[in-house]
Amino acid sequence: MTIPLAPSRTENLNVLSFAPLVTPNELKTLLPLTAAAEATVLAGRRAAQDILHGRDDRLLAIVGPCSIHDYDQAVAYAHRLAALRERVSDRLEVQMRVYVDKPRTTVGWRGYLMDPDMNGSGHINKGLELTRRLMLEVSELGLPVATELLDPFAPQYFFDLVAWSCLGARTTESQTHRVLSSSISAPMGFKNGTGGGIKLAVDAIVAARHGHALFGIDGDGRACIVNTRGNPDGHVILRGGRSGPNYTPQFVKEAADLMTAAGLSPAIMVDCSHANSGSDHTRQPLVWRDVLHQRRSGQKALRGVMLESNLNPGKQTLTDDLSALGPGVSVTDACVGWDDTEALLLEAAGH
Ligand SMILES: O=C[C@H](O)[C@H](O)COP(=O)(O)O
Numbered sequence: 475m476t477i478p479l480a481p482s483r484t485e486n487l488n489v490l491s492f493a494p495l496v497t498p499n500e501l502k503t504l505l506p507l508t509a510a511a512e513a514t515v516l517a518g519r520r521a522a523q524d525i526l527h528g529r530d531d532r533l534l535a536i537v538g539p540c541s542i543h544d545y546d547q548a549v550a551y552a553h554r555l556a557a558l559r560e561r562v563s564d565r566l567e568v569q570m571r572v573y574v575d576k577p578r579t580t581v582g583w584r585g586y587l588m589d590p591d592m593n594g595s596g597h598i599n600k601g602l603e604l605t606r607r608l609m610l611e612v613s614e615l616g617l618p619v620a621t622e623l624l625d626p627f628a629p630q631y632f633f634d635l636v637a638w639s640c641l642g643a644r645t646t647e648s649q650t651h652r653v654l655s656s657s658i659s660a661p662m663g664f665k666n667g668t669g670g671g672i673k674l675a676v677d678a679i680v681a682a683r684h685g686h687a688l689f690g691i692d693g694d695g696r697a698c699i700v701n702t703r704g705n706p707d708g709h710v711i712l713r714g715g716r717s718g719p720n721y722t723p724q725f726v727k728e729a730a731d732l733m734t735a736a737g738l739s740p741a742i743m744v745d746c747s748h749a750n751s752g753s754d755h756t757r758q759p760l761v762w763r764d765v766l767h768q769r770r771s772g773q774k775a776l777r778g779v780m781l782e783s784n785l786n787p788g789k790q791t792l793t794d795d796l797s798a799l800g801p802g803v804s805v806t807d808a809c810v811g812w813d814d815t816e817a818l819l820l821e822a823a824g825h
């Protein structure tokens with residue numbers, strides 16, 4: 475069903491159609507927050523906050539697929555990670571990457587939320603329902619959900635299920651996303667830019683700590699002015715940049731110094747993937763181990779680590795023939811497989 479466009483010579487010239495979007499309250503009536511999921515979200519946020527503010531010396535580990543593309547495979551992964559989370563919980567707070575909204579360098583599949591059928595049909599209502607259902611199911615396992623904040627309307631639909639979130643390298647410098655981050659109830663990481671700039675991530679933390687007024691929607695999908703309080707749990711995520719990796723001690727120190735100069739208490743996460751691994755998943759373990767080594771050597775500002783991991787290693791190309799896709803293999807960035815994931819988490823926990 476589409477909503478007819480009013481004829482005009484000056485507006486909507488490049489709009490093909492409007493279609494109704496489910497409202498946040500309709501979706502939440504269909505898939506309400508359960509007591510078990512709520513307990514996971516609250517405990518996950520509290521654990522992340524305690525680690526980021528130095529009240530808990532465990533490592534926050536954001537682990538999971540580069541992108542979700544298959545419901546059952548995501549649930550199978552979540553079951554494994556939930557069990558592993560328990561085994562390492564004395565040293566690590568493990569939360570699952572449930573990334574559904576993918577920022578692209580130019581064009582490409584934009585994720586399970588925007589295109590759940592993976593064929594360009596853009597069934598966002600279906601993507602919203604599947605996303606909320608999946609986040610509920612993962613949370614009910616006792617496994618906190620971590621996701622990237624990208625679409626400005628998304629928070630009202632499923633961020634009651636998100637324990638940790640972040641802005642990606644392509645949006646950390648965007649004012650729209652910074653002020654949106656000031657509304658988010660979960661701790662927020664801010665990645666350095668694709669060019670490698672760390673200062674812009676620190677600027678984003680400062681911007682998001684303040685209250686803002688922004689365009690948004692309420693639970694009934696009504697356009698409204700959202701007045702925010704500001705997010706006090708911002709931290710920097712080092713993901714490397716165009717000139718190479720930035721997980722090594724000199725960059726960690728640079729990030730810590732920039733946070734201190736901005737009046738912030740240093741709290742840094744290292745993303746083992748992206749430009750830190752040169753997008754080669756076999757290099758993620760090197761980065762992971764370097765982070766652990768830096769922590770053991772006394773770098774207290776390092777509070778978190780991110781690993782792109784899936785049931786099976788590597789990545790595959792998305793084509794029109796979806797039946798050709800191999801199970802549990804990333805369709806976006808290459809991920810480490812389950813065996814390496816388990817080994818790295820156990821190693822980090824000293825098992
Ligand atoms: O995490 C995934 C990708 O690195 C990011 O979304 C950009 O992907 P692209 O450069 O393949 O578009």
Ligand SMILES: C=C(OP(=O)(O)O)C(=O)O
Pocket residue numbers: 540573577622641642643644665713745748
């Ligand atoms: C897109 C991602 O990373 P980045 O923003 O660092 O490219 C991601 O973590 O999925």
